[in-house]
Amino acid sequence: MEVNITINGSEHASDVEPRTLLVDHIRRTVGLTGTHVGCDTTSCGACTVLMDGTPVKACTVLAAQADGSEVTTVEGLKGADGLHPIQSAFTDDHGLQCGFCTPGMMLVGASLIAENPDPSDDEVRWAISGNLCRCTGYINIVKAIQTAAARVAESSNGS
Amino acid sequence: MVAPTTPAEIGGIGHSLQRKEDARLIEGQGNFLDDIDLPNTLHMAILRSPLAHARINGIDSEAAMALDGVLAVVTGDLMDQHGLAWMPTLSGDTQAVLATDKVRYQGQEVAAVIATDPYIATDALELIEVDYEELPPITTPQQSLEEGAALIRDEKEGQTDNLAYTWETGDQGATEEAFAKADRVVTLETHYPRSHPAPLETCGIVADINSVTGQATIYMTSQAPHAHRTLFAMVAGLPEQNIRIVSPDIGGGFGNKVPIYPGYVVATAASLLIGQPVKWVESRTENLISTGFARDYYMKGELAVTDEGRILGLRVNMLSDQGAFYSDAQPTQFRAGLFHVVTGSYDFPAAHIDCKGAFTNKAPGGVAYRCSFRITEASYLIERLVQNAAYEVGIDPAEMRLRNFIQPEQFPYETATGFVYDSGDYPTALRTAMDEVGYEDLRREQAEARAEGRLIGIGIAHFTEAVGAGPSRTYDIAGLKMIDSAELRVHPTGKAILKLGVKTQGQGHETTFAQIVAEVLGIPANDIKVEHGDTNHTPYGLGTYASRSTPVGGAATAVVARKLADKSKKIAAHLLEAADEDIELASGVFSVAGSPDRSVTIQDVALAAYTNLPEGMEYGLEDVTYYDPPNLTYPYGSYIVVVEVDPDTGVWQVQRMVALDDCGVRINPMIVEGQICGGLTEGFAMSAMQWITFDEDGNCIGANFMDYLVPTAWETPRFELLATEVPSPHHPIGAKGVGESATVGSPAAFVNAVIDAVAHLGVRNIDMPVLPDRVWAAIEEAS
Amino acid sequence: MFPSRFDLVVAQTVAEAVEAKVDAGEGGRFLAGGQSLIPMMKMRVAFPETLIDINRIGGLDAIERANGHLRVGALVRHADVVASDATFGAVASAAPWVADPLVRNRGTMCGSVAHCDPEGDWNSVLFATGADVIAQGPGGERSISIADFVDGAFTSTLGEEELVVGLRIPVPSGxxxxxxxxxxxxxxxxxxxxxxxxxxxxxxxxxxxxxxxxxxxxxxxxxxxxxxxxxxxxxxxxxxxxxxxxxxxxxxxxxxxxxxxxxxxxxxxxxxxxxxxxxxxxxxxxx
Structure with missing residues (x-):
């Protein structure tokens, strides 16, 4: 069936089988491989993308369900002015090691700070509790999301 | 901490440099296995046994073959025609690639479908009919060794029972004598449950074999690409010069990506036969049920102690559950890895360790999950025993440790099982951690809480690891000596490329190894590109596991950089018209002793190495070093955990976790701390929730992330980190390795804390994972 | 893991969805959040022949108080329940503990209720608050008390041609x-x-x-x-x-x-x- 999904601002019209998972569509048809697959049970969040601004696990959404949606993947975080604050904060605070969970963590983080400009440690931990990381122990991920929030707040105060 | 000797712009040892690998990973430009998309790639799916033990009477793959898009169904019989139905394991056993006679565990590989699309390959699996004849499953090693138990390995010549191996070490006579002199014997029987490393990226392969040229390019999630190339050559008979293993970005390894799995062999054979690339990426369930389990040790430890709390000796009996094939990735000499490091951080003269392993109808593995070959089990046992001994003697568990520690002046110290610990200051480490956590106050609060009916527990673990295998006289895997290498080439403009035999899976080698070179040569770390993982472009080495990258590969890097520094000094002397011995090098500047204004930079020297040399010197500035470490390194740490236990439900919560690590010199403190936080989390996971178990039919419970519990940020405790820095005396830069310390050391600290909360009731053991029902039952039983 | 093949019907109205279900018969299943169903299909323990996607049906995404009840439409996600200020007591208390934050963004309260998983959270809340399930079939709408709705593990008294379109939870007046x-x-x-x-x-x-x-x-x-x-x-x-x-x-x-x-x-x-x-x-x- 024909689906038309806007991914990172570009429209992608494709013919897909109804059973095609959104994550496979993004990775295999569109060719954006920054979105990962880490489990089969909607448990790990490595496949997280933003669907119309809301973080969802793309392994548990059919591509057909995303027809007409705006999807943001990790490749779409960077803007015209360079890296998204969440991306530079992950580097600055050593919020990643192997990097496999990182796209999902950053997208959830970006979505959180868009709604909550000053999240507490508990609020960040709660927000990322649908995403697993095996390397970092989460501490620096939490820190990075808070750093990004502070930087966004600072730049919007400054402007 | 020792202050860095190089300025920040050079970024040598001691700088918390930002990671060079991050740039691609934060933009989704990493190149993980499943991201590799070669033209004409076929996809493989594996049919696995639903039964734990059954004879295969036949496989009907006709309907699967008929499915549109299916190119081949590979069975054990087909593999057998090519001599590949069985393969050797890393412990000298053999393992079925695709089952020909029996299936011996749930999840065992039975057949594989090769199709044009992964969805179709999965569809075809459902069309394969296997005629199984069920056999009684054996799900515990105790059952397995009973008289009359069904023989699991009936295909193995000379095998008449289910015993996989026996091994003993230490001095039995001296240990008996020590026990005869003891005032009391403290005994602990405990099971270190089966676990799985479960990196977030599962294992996978893209095998691309050109049928005309014979060139085999094999992309693999491999922690040890060079060892895998050599083993592929030995097992599959492919000429080694035609094998190129490329290990791309790896989404975590933790030991899971050390072995060669049946799926790799089948995909490679399929690519060879069909002449197209074949990709296989495990599902999470495949990962958890079939590849690389860890632990599963049943341990009985006995400590001989005096009434003054002095340890006189240790006796350990261990029974391991090996699953259906004995395939521990471990040094050949040692049948239970480095489990004999079980004497821990303590000074006592006698120990005897008696080990045996049994086959069961479970997945094989025995990988060193964030662990240097069974050190995790050993560290857990001794630290649990010492706490129990303190309770029996009637002294504080911290005091018990302080009375028995190997003292700083005793190093180098030979343990009762033959390790030569090179350095350490254990009392300072423990006292520092105790001061930080406020140990005396906590003990008072604990007593007050008890009076109110609240249960607070304080658990200590002081671990010593033996990592960085290892010296070639002792350490090999499958005959391959456990050396490692580094090749360094400085280009004419003074930029460098460093090539490693080890392979990062997230540890940050591209940054830290550049820092080692920056430290020695003064080339800015950001001007040094680190390459690893591609066997055609890097020197040979045994790979990254057992915390060996920094101890062995890092040493090789320092040594090769020093070789270039020596040559550079001669070139500098030539440029400065000074004597070789008068040249001093600091932060990339070569100057003449006594006349600091006469100097050239490493960049000047690099250009001269290709343009302006002293007479008789060979052009170029490059070299390679193969490093054979003189000893292992011995990182240690003192961890203290505070918990509160809900007496009504057994639910426990971590209140504090103070972790002091001494890993010697810290190349990049930020990265070191990141490693420690990750390791502590996995230690917490094993103590609290993360395990694989089986029902009596041999069905795996823990086959996906709904049942195999990996903690989220919400459950994970907050950690408070501390450090001391006693350098390794024999490592070129004094580093000891750190990636596994926290996973090795912390489980005992968490469990000890829970036990400590209920120890006054008489509780001395709760097996991991310390599930709330186990805690509640222990309280009920004791009171 | 990947689902087996199925036909997909994207319904625009409840009537269309019900009609599609009538056509599909036993092999048809409704798809709302899909957070239980899609993983079951990937693990190949569920093999619907036809999926009827109800996500595009208008008017089912409201959570609001009306006539002494909290009404929850079939497309109200768990996250909407968390965020809603119309909730009360056990409903508000349970919502944040359903699944995880991302699953809550997709999964629906009605879907979870209809799934009748004995390990699911919502049906206990509905029992405690005395709620009704609103179902619509070819013959129109009917209200079923939760006690009558839950029939067993993963089974309900919902008719084969009925869709759960909403919940009605009585709001205490005092x-x-x-x-x-x-x-x-x-x-x-x-x-x-x-x-x-x-x-x-x-x-x-x-x-x-x-x-x-x-x-x-x-x-x-x-x-x-x-x-x-x-x-x-x-x-x-x-x-x-x-x-x-x-x-x-x-x-x-x-x-x-x-x-x-x-x-x-x-x-x-x-x-x-x-x-x-x-x-x-x-x-x-x-x-």
Missing amino acids: RSGGAYLKLERKIGDYATVAVASHLELDDSGAISAAGLALTSVNPINTKVGDAEALMVGQQPSEELFAEAAELAAAAAEPRDDVRGTAAWKRQVVRTYTKRGLAAAAQQAEGS
């Missing part, structure tokens, strides 16, 4: 409180044990209505009717809740499994009932 205490092993886990409590108080402070239901300790979510009856007319007290907790523990028939022993689970039921009722009473007294 002082009330509720709680949902869930013991889960980690975020995203199903309940090992959970207890939904709901109390309403009259002017004298006595309990005028009580709801108590248990998750994961029986083949279906369990309403503890005798404990509810015991509490009505009584003043809230530790002793009363302890007595109710004993009845709750007796109503639980959990199994020994990897999550824990039956004896321990019963103990958790006892403890969480006491604590849940105390929290509900405290909330009611402060309301």
